[in-house]
Amino acid sequence: MLGGNLGDSEKIFARALEKLASGGCRELKMSRIHRSAAVDCVPGTPDFSDAAATGEWDGSPFALLRLCQEIEREAGRPADHSSRESRTLDLDIILFGDAVIDTPELKVPHPRAQIRRFVLEPLSELLPAARFPDSGRKIEECLGILPPEV
Template identity: 40%
Template sequence: MTRAYVGLGANLGDRETTLRRAVELLAEEPGIEVAAVSTLRETDPVGLVDQPLFLNGAAAVETSLSPRELLDVLLRIEQALGRVRSGVRWGPRTVDLDVLVYDDQVVDEPGLRVPHPRLHERRFTLEPLAELAPALEIPGRGQVSELLARLH
Protein backbone atom coordinates (compact mmCIF):
# COMPACT_ATOMS: atom_id res chain seq x y z
CA MET A 1 0.00 0.00 0.00
CA THR A 2 1.13 3.51 -0.82
CA ARG A 3 0.45 6.67 1.19
CA ALA A 4 -1.27 9.41 -0.78
CA TYR A 5 -2.93 12.69 0.16
CA VAL A 6 -6.20 13.88 -1.32
CA GLY A 7 -7.33 17.50 -1.32
CA LEU A 8 -10.95 18.15 -0.37
CA GLY A 9 -12.85 21.29 -1.33
CA ALA A 10 -16.38 22.63 -1.85
CA ASN A 11 -18.09 26.00 -1.98
CA LEU A 12 -21.66 25.24 -3.08
CA GLY A 13 -24.48 23.57 -1.16
CA ASP A 14 -23.95 21.93 2.22
CA ARG A 15 -20.16 21.93 1.98
CA GLU A 16 -19.39 20.01 5.16
CA THR A 17 -21.91 17.24 4.50
CA THR A 18 -20.65 16.90 0.93
CA LEU A 19 -17.00 16.64 1.98
CA ARG A 20 -17.77 14.15 4.75
CA ARG A 21 -19.74 12.05 2.24
CA ALA A 22 -16.83 12.24 -0.21
CA VAL A 23 -14.55 10.77 2.47
CA GLU A 24 -17.10 8.03 3.21
CA LEU A 25 -17.30 7.13 -0.49
CA LEU A 26 -13.51 7.15 -0.71
CA ALA A 27 -13.31 4.73 2.23
CA GLU A 28 -15.80 2.38 0.52
CA GLU A 29 -13.59 2.02 -2.56
CA PRO A 30 -11.60 -1.22 -2.96
CA GLY A 31 -7.88 -0.58 -2.65
CA ILE A 32 -8.28 2.57 -0.53
CA GLU A 33 -8.11 2.94 3.25
CA VAL A 34 -8.67 6.39 4.73
CA ALA A 35 -5.98 6.79 7.41
CA ALA A 36 -6.79 10.32 8.61
CA VAL A 37 -8.79 13.41 7.70
CA SER A 38 -7.75 16.96 8.55
CA THR A 39 -9.93 19.62 10.10
CA LEU A 40 -12.12 21.29 7.50
CA ARG A 41 -11.43 25.02 7.26
CA GLU A 42 -13.14 27.91 5.51
CA THR A 43 -10.96 29.62 2.92
CA ASP A 44 -11.18 32.41 0.39
CA PRO A 45 -11.58 31.47 -3.27
CA VAL A 46 -8.53 31.71 -5.54
CA GLY A 47 -8.57 33.02 -9.09
CA LEU A 48 -12.24 33.84 -9.57
CA VAL A 49 -12.83 35.62 -6.25
CA ASP A 50 -16.49 36.63 -6.70
CA GLN A 51 -17.93 33.37 -5.37
CA PRO A 52 -18.80 31.75 -2.01
CA LEU A 53 -16.09 30.80 0.50
CA PHE A 54 -14.64 27.31 0.23
CA LEU A 55 -14.44 24.61 2.86
CA ASN A 56 -11.12 22.78 2.43
CA GLY A 57 -9.28 19.89 3.99
CA ALA A 58 -7.23 16.83 3.13
CA ALA A 59 -7.33 13.09 3.64
CA ALA A 60 -4.39 10.74 4.07
CA VAL A 61 -5.06 7.42 2.36
CA GLU A 62 -3.29 4.11 1.98
CA THR A 63 -3.91 2.75 -1.50
CA SER A 64 -3.00 -0.08 -3.82
CA LEU A 65 -4.27 1.98 -6.76
CA SER A 66 -1.98 3.76 -9.19
CA PRO A 67 -2.08 7.58 -9.24
CA ARG A 68 -4.27 7.47 -12.39
CA GLU A 69 -6.64 4.92 -10.84
CA LEU A 70 -6.89 7.06 -7.70
CA LEU A 71 -7.72 10.12 -9.81
CA ASP A 72 -10.39 8.13 -11.67
CA VAL A 73 -11.99 7.21 -8.33
CA LEU A 74 -11.94 10.86 -7.23
CA LEU A 75 -13.57 11.99 -10.48
CA ARG A 76 -16.25 9.31 -10.09
CA ILE A 77 -16.96 10.45 -6.51
CA GLU A 78 -17.18 14.08 -7.65
CA GLN A 79 -19.74 13.09 -10.27
CA ALA A 80 -21.73 11.01 -7.77
CA LEU A 81 -21.89 14.06 -5.49
CA GLY A 82 -23.26 16.29 -8.22
CA ARG A 83 -20.21 18.05 -9.60
CA VAL A 84 -20.80 19.45 -13.05
CA ARG A 85 -17.70 20.72 -14.80
CA SER A 86 -18.72 24.06 -16.28
CA GLY A 87 -15.41 24.81 -17.95
CA VAL A 88 -14.92 27.87 -15.70
CA ARG A 89 -11.45 27.51 -14.23
CA TRP A 90 -11.43 28.05 -10.46
CA GLY A 91 -15.20 28.53 -10.51
CA PRO A 92 -17.73 27.46 -7.88
CA ARG A 93 -18.13 23.74 -7.30
CA THR A 94 -20.14 21.35 -5.17
CA VAL A 95 -17.02 19.25 -4.59
CA ASP A 96 -13.40 19.21 -5.72
CA LEU A 97 -11.12 16.24 -5.02
CA ASP A 98 -7.46 16.28 -6.05
CA VAL A 99 -4.50 13.93 -5.78
CA LEU A 100 -2.09 16.24 -3.93
CA VAL A 101 0.76 13.85 -3.22
CA TYR A 102 1.33 10.19 -4.08
CA ASP A 103 4.19 8.87 -1.93
CA ASP A 104 7.41 10.34 -3.33
CA GLN A 105 6.33 9.93 -6.94
CA VAL A 106 6.33 12.65 -9.57
CA VAL A 107 3.72 12.16 -12.29
CA ASP A 108 3.36 14.43 -15.31
CA GLU A 109 0.91 13.08 -17.85
CA PRO A 110 -2.19 14.45 -19.58
CA GLY A 111 -4.81 15.27 -16.95
CA LEU A 112 -2.65 14.29 -13.97
CA ARG A 113 0.24 16.10 -12.34
CA VAL A 114 1.50 14.91 -8.96
CA PRO A 115 2.45 16.52 -6.70
CA HIS A 116 -0.34 18.97 -7.45
CA PRO A 117 1.41 21.77 -9.38
CA ARG A 118 0.21 24.65 -7.17
CA LEU A 119 0.15 22.82 -3.84
CA HIS A 120 3.20 24.71 -2.53
CA GLU A 121 1.57 28.12 -3.23
CA ARG A 122 -1.73 27.53 -1.47
CA ARG A 123 -2.47 27.80 2.22
CA PHE A 124 -5.72 25.84 1.72
CA THR A 125 -3.71 22.76 0.69
CA LEU A 126 -0.65 23.22 2.90
CA GLU A 127 -2.51 23.82 6.19
CA PRO A 128 -4.45 20.53 6.06
CA LEU A 129 -1.32 18.66 4.95
CA ALA A 130 0.68 20.23 7.79
CA GLU A 131 -1.97 19.05 10.24
CA LEU A 132 -1.75 15.48 8.91
CA ALA A 133 1.98 15.22 8.17
CA PRO A 134 4.10 18.32 8.92
CA ALA A 135 7.34 16.52 7.99
CA LEU A 136 5.97 15.29 4.66
CA GLU A 137 8.41 15.96 1.82
CA ILE A 138 6.78 17.28 -1.33
CA PRO A 139 8.93 15.98 -4.20
CA GLY A 140 10.85 18.84 -5.75
CA ARG A 141 9.46 21.43 -3.31
CA GLY A 142 10.47 20.65 0.28
CA GLN A 143 8.85 19.88 3.60
CA VAL A 144 5.19 20.83 4.11
CA SER A 145 5.85 22.75 7.34
CA GLU A 146 8.62 24.78 5.68
CA LEU A 147 6.50 25.53 2.61
CA LEU A 148 3.67 26.72 4.85
CA ALA A 149 6.04 28.91 6.90
CA ARG A 150 7.11 30.66 3.69
CA LEU A 151 3.50 31.68 3.03
CA HIS A 152 3.13 33.42 6.41
Template identity: 40%
Template structure:
Protein backbone atom coordinates in the same frame (compact mmCIF):
# COMPACT_ATOMS: atom_id res chain seq x y z
CA UNK B 1 0.57 7.26 1.12
CA UNK B 2 -1.59 9.37 -1.18
CA UNK B 3 -2.70 12.86 -0.23
CA UNK B 4 -6.04 14.16 -1.49
CA UNK B 5 -7.17 17.75 -1.02
CA UNK B 6 -10.91 18.36 -0.77
CA UNK B 7 -12.77 21.59 -1.43
CA UNK B 8 -16.38 22.71 -1.71
CA UNK B 9 -18.04 26.10 -2.14
CA UNK B 10 -21.52 25.10 -3.28
CA UNK B 11 -24.29 23.67 -1.10
CA UNK B 12 -23.74 22.47 2.47
CA UNK B 13 -19.97 22.37 2.09
CA UNK B 14 -19.07 20.96 5.54
CA UNK B 15 -21.54 18.09 5.09
CA UNK B 16 -20.34 17.45 1.54
CA UNK B 17 -16.69 17.31 2.65
CA UNK B 18 -17.51 14.93 5.51
CA UNK B 19 -19.55 12.67 3.21
CA UNK B 20 -16.74 12.66 0.64
CA UNK B 21 -14.26 11.68 3.36
CA UNK B 22 -16.52 8.76 4.25
CA UNK B 23 -16.47 7.64 0.60
CA UNK B 24 -12.68 8.06 0.39
CA UNK B 25 -12.34 5.76 3.41
CA UNK B 26 -13.49 2.90 1.15
CA UNK B 27 -10.58 3.57 -1.23
CA UNK B 28 -7.94 3.25 1.48
CA UNK B 29 -6.19 0.05 2.53
CA UNK B 30 -5.75 1.53 6.04
CA UNK B 31 -7.72 3.96 8.19
CA UNK B 32 -7.93 7.38 6.58
CA UNK B 33 -6.17 10.31 8.23
CA UNK B 34 -8.54 13.28 8.11
CA UNK B 35 -7.69 16.93 8.61
CA UNK B 36 -9.96 19.44 10.25
CA UNK B 37 -12.29 21.50 8.11
CA UNK B 38 -10.83 24.83 7.01
CA UNK B 39 -12.53 27.92 5.56
CA UNK B 40 -10.76 29.83 2.82
CA UNK B 41 -11.33 32.80 0.57
CA UNK B 42 -11.67 31.84 -3.09
CA UNK B 43 -8.37 32.00 -5.02
CA UNK B 44 -8.34 32.56 -8.80
CA UNK B 45 -12.13 32.16 -8.92
CA UNK B 46 -14.79 34.23 -10.73
CA UNK B 47 -15.87 37.42 -8.92
CA UNK B 48 -18.48 36.81 -6.24
CA UNK B 49 -17.54 33.16 -5.72
CA UNK B 50 -18.49 31.82 -2.28
CA UNK B 51 -15.83 30.94 0.28
CA UNK B 52 -14.55 27.37 0.32
CA UNK B 53 -14.48 24.67 2.93
CA UNK B 54 -11.24 22.71 2.53
CA UNK B 55 -9.74 19.58 4.04
CA UNK B 56 -7.20 16.89 3.25
CA UNK B 57 -6.93 13.17 3.74
CA UNK B 58 -4.04 10.74 3.69
CA UNK B 59 -4.99 7.34 2.35
CA UNK B 60 -3.10 4.12 1.80
CA UNK B 61 -3.52 3.09 -1.84
CA UNK B 62 -4.73 -0.47 -2.28
CA UNK B 63 -2.36 -3.00 -3.88
CA UNK B 64 -2.18 -2.39 -7.62
CA UNK B 65 -3.58 1.14 -7.36
CA UNK B 66 -1.86 3.63 -9.65
CA UNK B 67 -2.06 7.42 -9.61
CA UNK B 68 -4.20 7.28 -12.75
CA UNK B 69 -6.61 4.68 -11.35
CA UNK B 70 -6.98 6.69 -8.14
CA UNK B 71 -7.61 9.84 -10.20
CA UNK B 72 -10.38 7.99 -12.07
CA UNK B 73 -12.02 7.14 -8.74
CA UNK B 74 -11.68 10.71 -7.46
CA UNK B 75 -13.28 12.11 -10.61
CA UNK B 76 -16.13 9.57 -10.38
CA UNK B 77 -16.70 10.65 -6.79
CA UNK B 78 -16.80 14.33 -7.85
CA UNK B 79 -19.48 13.48 -10.43
CA UNK B 80 -21.45 11.46 -7.86
CA UNK B 81 -21.49 14.56 -5.66
CA UNK B 82 -22.90 16.69 -8.48
CA UNK B 83 -19.83 18.13 -10.15
CA UNK B 84 -20.46 18.96 -13.80
CA UNK B 85 -18.02 19.71 -16.62
CA UNK B 86 -16.48 23.15 -16.22
CA UNK B 87 -18.21 26.03 -17.94
CA UNK B 88 -16.01 28.66 -16.29
CA UNK B 89 -12.53 28.14 -14.83
CA UNK B 90 -12.68 27.63 -11.03
CA UNK B 91 -16.44 28.13 -10.86
CA UNK B 92 -18.32 27.18 -7.65
CA UNK B 93 -18.57 23.42 -7.21
CA UNK B 94 -20.02 21.00 -4.68
CA UNK B 95 -16.85 18.90 -4.54
CA UNK B 96 -13.32 19.31 -5.83
CA UNK B 97 -10.82 16.50 -5.21
CA UNK B 98 -7.16 17.03 -6.08
CA UNK B 99 -4.54 14.31 -5.90
CA UNK B 100 -1.64 16.18 -4.29
CA UNK B 101 0.87 13.36 -3.92
CA UNK B 102 1.06 9.61 -4.46
CA UNK B 103 4.03 8.28 -2.50
CA UNK B 104 7.24 9.29 -4.23
CA UNK B 105 5.70 9.30 -7.71
CA UNK B 106 6.69 12.04 -10.14
CA UNK B 107 4.37 12.27 -13.09
CA UNK B 108 3.62 14.79 -15.83
CA UNK B 109 0.91 13.78 -18.27
CA UNK B 110 -1.91 15.77 -19.88
CA UNK B 111 -4.26 14.33 -17.20
CA UNK B 112 -2.16 14.41 -14.07
CA UNK B 113 0.90 16.09 -12.62
CA UNK B 114 2.44 14.74 -9.41
CA UNK B 115 3.11 16.20 -7.07
CA UNK B 116 0.38 18.77 -7.69
CA UNK B 117 1.97 21.85 -9.23
CA UNK B 118 0.56 24.61 -7.00
CA UNK B 119 -0.09 22.72 -3.76
CA UNK B 120 3.21 23.76 -2.15
CA UNK B 121 2.33 27.45 -2.55
CA UNK B 122 -1.31 27.48 -1.47
CA UNK B 123 -2.27 27.98 2.14
CA UNK B 124 -5.73 26.44 1.63
CA UNK B 125 -3.99 23.19 0.63
CA UNK B 126 -0.98 23.28 2.97
CA UNK B 127 -2.91 24.07 6.18
CA UNK B 128 -4.95 20.84 6.13
CA UNK B 129 -2.09 18.80 4.65
CA UNK B 130 0.36 19.98 7.32
CA UNK B 131 -2.18 19.02 9.99
CA UNK B 132 -2.25 15.34 8.93
CA UNK B 133 1.21 14.97 7.36
CA UNK B 134 3.52 17.76 8.60
CA UNK B 135 6.63 15.94 7.37
CA UNK B 136 5.22 15.25 3.90
CA UNK B 137 7.80 16.19 1.28
CA UNK B 138 6.90 14.89 -2.16
CA UNK B 139 9.59 14.92 -4.86
CA UNK B 140 10.34 18.47 -5.94
CA UNK B 141 9.04 20.20 -2.83
CA UNK B 142 11.81 22.32 -1.29
CA UNK B 143 10.74 21.50 2.29
CA UNK B 144 8.13 19.51 4.26
CA UNK B 145 4.50 20.68 4.27
CA UNK B 146 4.63 22.27 7.75
CA UNK B 147 7.77 24.25 6.88
CA UNK B 148 6.32 25.43 3.57
CA UNK B 149 3.15 26.53 5.35
CA UNK B 150 5.20 28.62 7.79
CA UNK B 151 7.09 30.25 4.93
CA UNK B 152 4.05 31.45 2.98
CA UNK B 153 3.57 35.20 2.81
CA UNK B 154 0.51 36.62 4.59
CA UNK B 155 -2.55 37.46 2.57
CA UNK B 156 -4.45 34.27 1.77
CA UNK B 157 -7.25 33.93 4.35
CA UNK B 158 -7.54 30.39 5.76
CA UNK B 159 -9.23 29.64 9.10
CA UNK B 160 -9.73 26.36 10.94
CA UNK B 161 -13.45 25.60 11.36
CA UNK B 162 -13.28 22.47 13.48
CA UNK B 163 -13.10 18.69 13.25
CA UNK B 164 -14.21 16.87 10.12
Protein backbone atom coordinates in the same frame (compact mmCIF):
# COMPACT_ATOMS: atom_id res chain seq x y z
CA MET C 1 -7.54 17.37 -0.87
CA LEU C 2 -11.25 18.07 -0.56
CA GLY C 3 -12.71 21.45 -1.44
CA GLY C 4 -16.04 23.02 -2.24
CA ASN C 5 -18.15 26.10 -1.79
CA LEU C 6 -21.70 24.97 -2.57
CA GLY C 7 -23.89 22.99 -0.20
CA ASP C 8 -23.06 21.52 3.20
CA SER C 9 -19.33 20.85 2.88
CA GLU C 10 -19.17 18.85 6.11
CA LYS C 11 -21.75 16.36 4.81
CA ILE C 12 -20.36 16.37 1.27
CA PHE C 13 -16.81 15.70 2.52
CA ALA C 14 -18.01 12.92 4.84
CA ARG C 15 -19.84 11.27 1.94
CA ALA C 16 -16.77 11.62 -0.30
CA LEU C 17 -14.63 9.86 2.34
CA GLU C 18 -17.22 7.06 2.56
CA LYS C 19 -17.07 6.64 -1.22
CA LEU C 20 -13.26 6.69 -1.21
CA ALA C 21 -13.34 3.95 1.44
CA SER C 22 -15.87 1.85 -0.47
CA GLY C 23 -13.73 2.37 -3.61
CA GLY C 24 -10.66 0.87 -1.97
CA CYS C 25 -8.98 3.57 0.14
CA ARG C 26 -7.99 2.41 3.61
CA GLU C 27 -6.97 4.09 6.85
CA LEU C 28 -8.52 7.39 5.78
CA LYS C 29 -7.93 10.42 7.97
CA MET C 30 -9.20 13.94 7.40
CA SER C 31 -7.99 17.27 8.76
CA ARG C 32 -10.41 19.74 10.22
CA ILE C 33 -12.28 21.83 7.66
CA HIS C 34 -10.69 25.18 6.89
CA ARG C 35 -12.53 28.14 5.36
CA SER C 36 -10.84 30.49 2.92
CA ALA C 37 -11.58 33.10 0.30
CA ALA C 38 -11.87 31.85 -3.28
CA VAL C 39 -8.54 31.96 -5.17
CA ASP C 40 -8.31 32.39 -8.96
CA CYS C 41 -12.12 32.34 -9.29
CA VAL C 42 -14.61 34.71 -10.87
CA PRO C 43 -15.45 37.80 -8.75
CA GLY C 44 -18.16 37.20 -6.15
CA THR C 45 -17.38 33.49 -5.77
CA PRO C 46 -18.35 32.31 -2.25
CA ASP C 47 -15.66 31.25 0.22
CA PHE C 48 -14.39 27.68 0.06
CA SER C 49 -14.20 24.92 2.62
CA ASP C 50 -11.06 22.81 2.34
CA ALA C 51 -9.72 19.73 4.12
CA ALA C 52 -6.84 17.35 3.58
CA ALA C 53 -7.25 13.59 3.62
CA THR C 54 -4.67 10.83 3.76
CA GLY C 55 -5.01 7.12 3.28
CA GLU C 56 -3.63 3.93 1.80
CA TRP C 57 -4.31 2.98 -1.84
CA ASP C 58 -3.07 -0.16 -3.61
CA GLY C 59 -3.99 0.89 -7.15
CA SER C 60 -2.36 3.29 -9.57
CA PRO C 61 -2.60 7.05 -9.15
CA PHE C 62 -4.65 7.12 -12.36
CA ALA C 63 -7.18 4.69 -10.91
CA LEU C 64 -7.43 6.94 -7.84
CA LEU C 65 -7.94 9.95 -10.12
CA ARG C 66 -10.82 8.16 -11.91
CA LEU C 67 -12.40 7.29 -8.55
CA CYS C 68 -12.10 10.92 -7.44
CA GLN C 69 -13.68 12.16 -10.68
CA GLU C 70 -16.55 9.71 -10.27
CA ILE C 71 -17.14 10.91 -6.69
CA GLU C 72 -17.09 14.54 -7.88
CA ARG C 73 -19.71 13.78 -10.54
CA GLU C 74 -21.90 11.97 -8.00
CA ALA C 75 -21.66 15.09 -5.80
CA GLY C 76 -23.05 17.17 -8.67
CA ARG C 77 -19.92 18.50 -10.36
CA PRO C 78 -20.13 18.42 -14.17
CA ALA C 79 -17.20 16.77 -15.98
CA ASP C 80 -16.52 19.95 -18.01
CA HIS C 81 -16.55 22.25 -14.96
CA SER C 82 -14.12 25.19 -15.00
CA SER C 83 -11.69 25.46 -12.09
CA ARG C 84 -12.75 29.12 -11.73
CA GLU C 85 -16.37 28.26 -10.87
CA SER C 86 -18.18 27.33 -7.67
CA ARG C 87 -18.55 23.62 -6.98
CA THR C 88 -20.00 21.18 -4.50
CA LEU C 89 -16.85 19.06 -4.43
CA ASP C 90 -13.32 19.20 -5.77
CA LEU C 91 -10.98 16.27 -5.07
CA ASP C 92 -7.30 16.79 -5.86
CA ILE C 93 -4.41 14.37 -5.49
CA ILE C 94 -1.72 16.55 -3.92
CA LEU C 95 0.81 13.81 -3.14
CA PHE C 96 1.03 10.12 -4.01
CA GLY C 97 3.83 8.79 -1.85
CA ASP C 98 7.14 9.85 -3.38
CA ALA C 99 5.79 9.79 -6.94
CA VAL C 100 6.37 12.63 -9.37
CA ILE C 101 3.86 12.40 -12.23
CA ASP C 102 3.63 14.85 -15.12
CA THR C 103 1.04 13.84 -17.68
CA PRO C 104 -1.77 15.84 -19.29
CA GLU C 105 -4.22 13.83 -17.17
CA LEU C 106 -2.46 14.05 -13.80
CA LYS C 107 0.28 16.13 -12.22
CA VAL C 108 1.63 15.05 -8.82
CA PRO C 109 2.63 16.81 -6.67
CA HIS C 110 -0.17 19.22 -7.49
CA PRO C 111 1.59 22.09 -9.35
CA ARG C 112 0.48 24.91 -7.03
CA ALA C 113 0.24 23.00 -3.73
CA GLN C 114 3.46 24.44 -2.31
CA ILE C 115 2.25 28.03 -2.68
CA ARG C 116 -1.36 27.70 -1.53
CA ARG C 117 -2.17 28.22 2.13
CA PHE C 118 -5.58 26.56 1.73
CA VAL C 119 -3.73 23.36 0.74
CA LEU C 120 -0.78 23.56 3.11
CA GLU C 121 -2.64 24.37 6.34
CA PRO C 122 -4.97 21.33 6.25
CA LEU C 123 -2.18 19.10 4.94
CA SER C 124 0.14 20.21 7.75
CA GLU C 125 -2.33 18.84 10.32
CA LEU C 126 -1.87 15.34 8.93
CA LEU C 127 1.64 15.34 7.43
CA PRO C 128 3.68 18.28 8.78
CA ALA C 129 7.06 16.62 8.18
CA ALA C 130 6.22 15.09 4.79
CA ARG C 131 8.25 16.36 1.86
CA PHE C 132 7.22 17.32 -1.63
CA PRO C 133 9.19 14.87 -3.78
CA ASP C 134 9.88 17.39 -6.54
CA SER C 135 11.35 20.15 -4.34
CA GLY C 136 12.35 18.24 -1.21
CA ARG C 137 10.61 20.87 0.92
CA LYS C 138 8.62 19.85 3.98
CA ILE C 139 4.99 20.90 4.12
CA GLU C 140 5.61 22.89 7.30
CA GLU C 141 8.59 24.60 5.59
CA CYS C 142 6.44 25.65 2.62
CA LEU C 143 3.80 27.00 4.97
CA GLY C 144 6.40 28.93 6.96
CA ILE C 145 7.70 30.87 3.95
CA LEU C 146 4.32 31.90 2.52
CA PRO C 147 3.35 35.55 2.87
CA PRO C 148 0.32 35.95 5.21
CA GLU C 149 -2.02 37.08 2.41
CA VAL C 150 -1.54 33.95 0.26
